[in-house]
Amino acid sequence: MKIRLVFAWILVLNCPAVSRPLFAHHSSSSYDMEHPVIMKGVVSNMEWTNPHVFIYLDVKDDNGGVEQWRVEGNSPNMLVRAGWKKEMIKAGDQLAVNGALAKSGSKVMRLISLTLANGQKFDGQGFK
Amino acid sequence: MGRVLNNFDLAWKLGAWPTVRNHSILSAFLAALALPLVIFAQTAQRPEAAKTRAVSAVPDFSGVWFIDEYHRNLLPKEDPPFQPWAEAKFKELQSEKLHQDPDDGPDPTERCIPPGIPRTMLQPFPWEIVQARDRVIMIFEYQSLIRQIFTDGRGHPKDLEPTYMGNAIGKFEGDTLVIDTIGFNDKTWLDPMGLPHSDAMHVVERIRRVDHDTLVDEYTIDDPKAYTKSWTTQRTFKLKPEWQIQEYVCSENNKVK
Numbered sequence: 001m002k003i004r005l006v007f008a009w010i011l012v013l014n015c016p017a018v019s020r021p022l023f024a025h026h027s028s029s030s031y032d033m034e035h036p037v038i039m040k041g042v043v044s045n046m047e048w049t050n051p052h053v054f055i056y057l058d059v060k061d062d063n064g065g066v067e068q069w070r071v072e073g074n075s076p077n078m079l080v081r082a083g084w085k086k087e088m089i090k091a092g093d094q095l096a097v098n099g100a101l102a103k104s105g106s107k108v109m110r111l112i113s114l115t116l117a118n119g120q121k122f123d124g125q126g127f128k
Numbered sequence: 129m130g131r132v133l134n135n136f137d138l139a140w141k142l143g144a145w146p147t148v149r150n151h152s153i154l155s156a157f158l159a160a161l162a163l164p165l166v167i168f169a170q171t172a173q174r175p176e177a178a179k180t181r182a183v184s185a186v187p188d189f190s191g192v193w194f195i196d197e198y199h200r201n202l203l204p205k206e207d208p209p210f211q212p213w214a215e216a217k218f219k220e221l222q223s224e225k226l227h228q229d230p231d232d233g234p235d236p237t238e239r240c241i242p243p244g245i246p247r248t249m250l251q252p253f254p255w256e257i258v259q260a261r262d263r264v265i266m267i268f269e270y271q272s273l274i275r276q277i278f279t280d281g282r283g284h285p286k287d288l289e290p291t292y293m294g295n296a297i298g299k300f301e302g303d304t305l306v307i308d309t310i311g312f313n314d315k316t317w318l319d320p321m322g323l324p325h326s327d328a329m330h331v332v333e334r335i336r337r338v339d340h341d342t343l344v345d346e347y348t349i350d351d352p353k354a355y356t357k358s359w360t361t362q363r364t365f366k367l368k369p370e371w372q373i374q375e376y377v378c379s380e381n382n383k384v385k
Contacts, residue, residue, distance in 0.1 A: 028320075030227050047381055050375075050376060050377035051380070051382055052381070052383075054381070054383075075253075075376055077374035080374070102228070102229065103224075103227065104230070106229065106230075106231075110230070
């Protein structure tokens, strides 16, 4: 994988317990939950939709190119419980996302948590 | 109400009341006015009192509840006693090939099919119990589903067509609500791993409050077509007093093919 994925082993300490419900609509079996990663990028679009919220992130690869990733959060109702607001993420914003990658190799990530440019951190599932 | 009183005030100011000489007529008039109120109060009191007695006689589970510990396996430590076809179907679903693409998995719920019972209660979304005189109602946030458990003593209908939620009747035994559900279709999984069941499934639940914030539901799965004997598991739910059931729409922007 040529993009700048930071294997964040330290995040294991912050990862939710195994018994924590990570995936509500989609099965967690299609994501590599054992190796969560961090990506940084620029938001190109956000879909505040059911059943899941999607953030589209432009991530620079090692060759100077840009790849578009789809980052999938939980449903709006649960994210609102975790303090999310629809307006808090806009196109052009810098984001750092921590999540699990699709086993298929497609550019799809399931969000565990994200950090806004101002340093605010939000749970990507919303069960707190 | 204020306007009516003003009219009475006006009548008083105009001297209307002091000029009424026939007090018996006034008394009869006021009595006639008051009579319907008395009758209403009496008729209204009876069912209210009965309702209060009925509600106080059974445990109160009302509130928003949320799964405490989520497990993908309904039986975390062992396999249930499969019939051969059920075991084969279950093992087939564990193939890694089926679990690569998040947009194309085998789980029926990914395509907005209701999770059935017990899985609807075990999803990582809250649900609310509302207790009425003749039924317990579960309002599920996930897929905006509703389950009705009739507690008025009725039995299951004789000719049941299969449904996702089944037909549920319940009775209170001390601090426990015992729910008996039949009439399921066979289109759902019992858990996210894919435990199958048939249309012969019979689920018996025993729900009780072990402390103010904790509800325990013990599920007994009796499905002779899919399992060689009945088996039991249980789940714990926590009260979420600050939460309200919210909107959830499965089909709006579902990426699953």
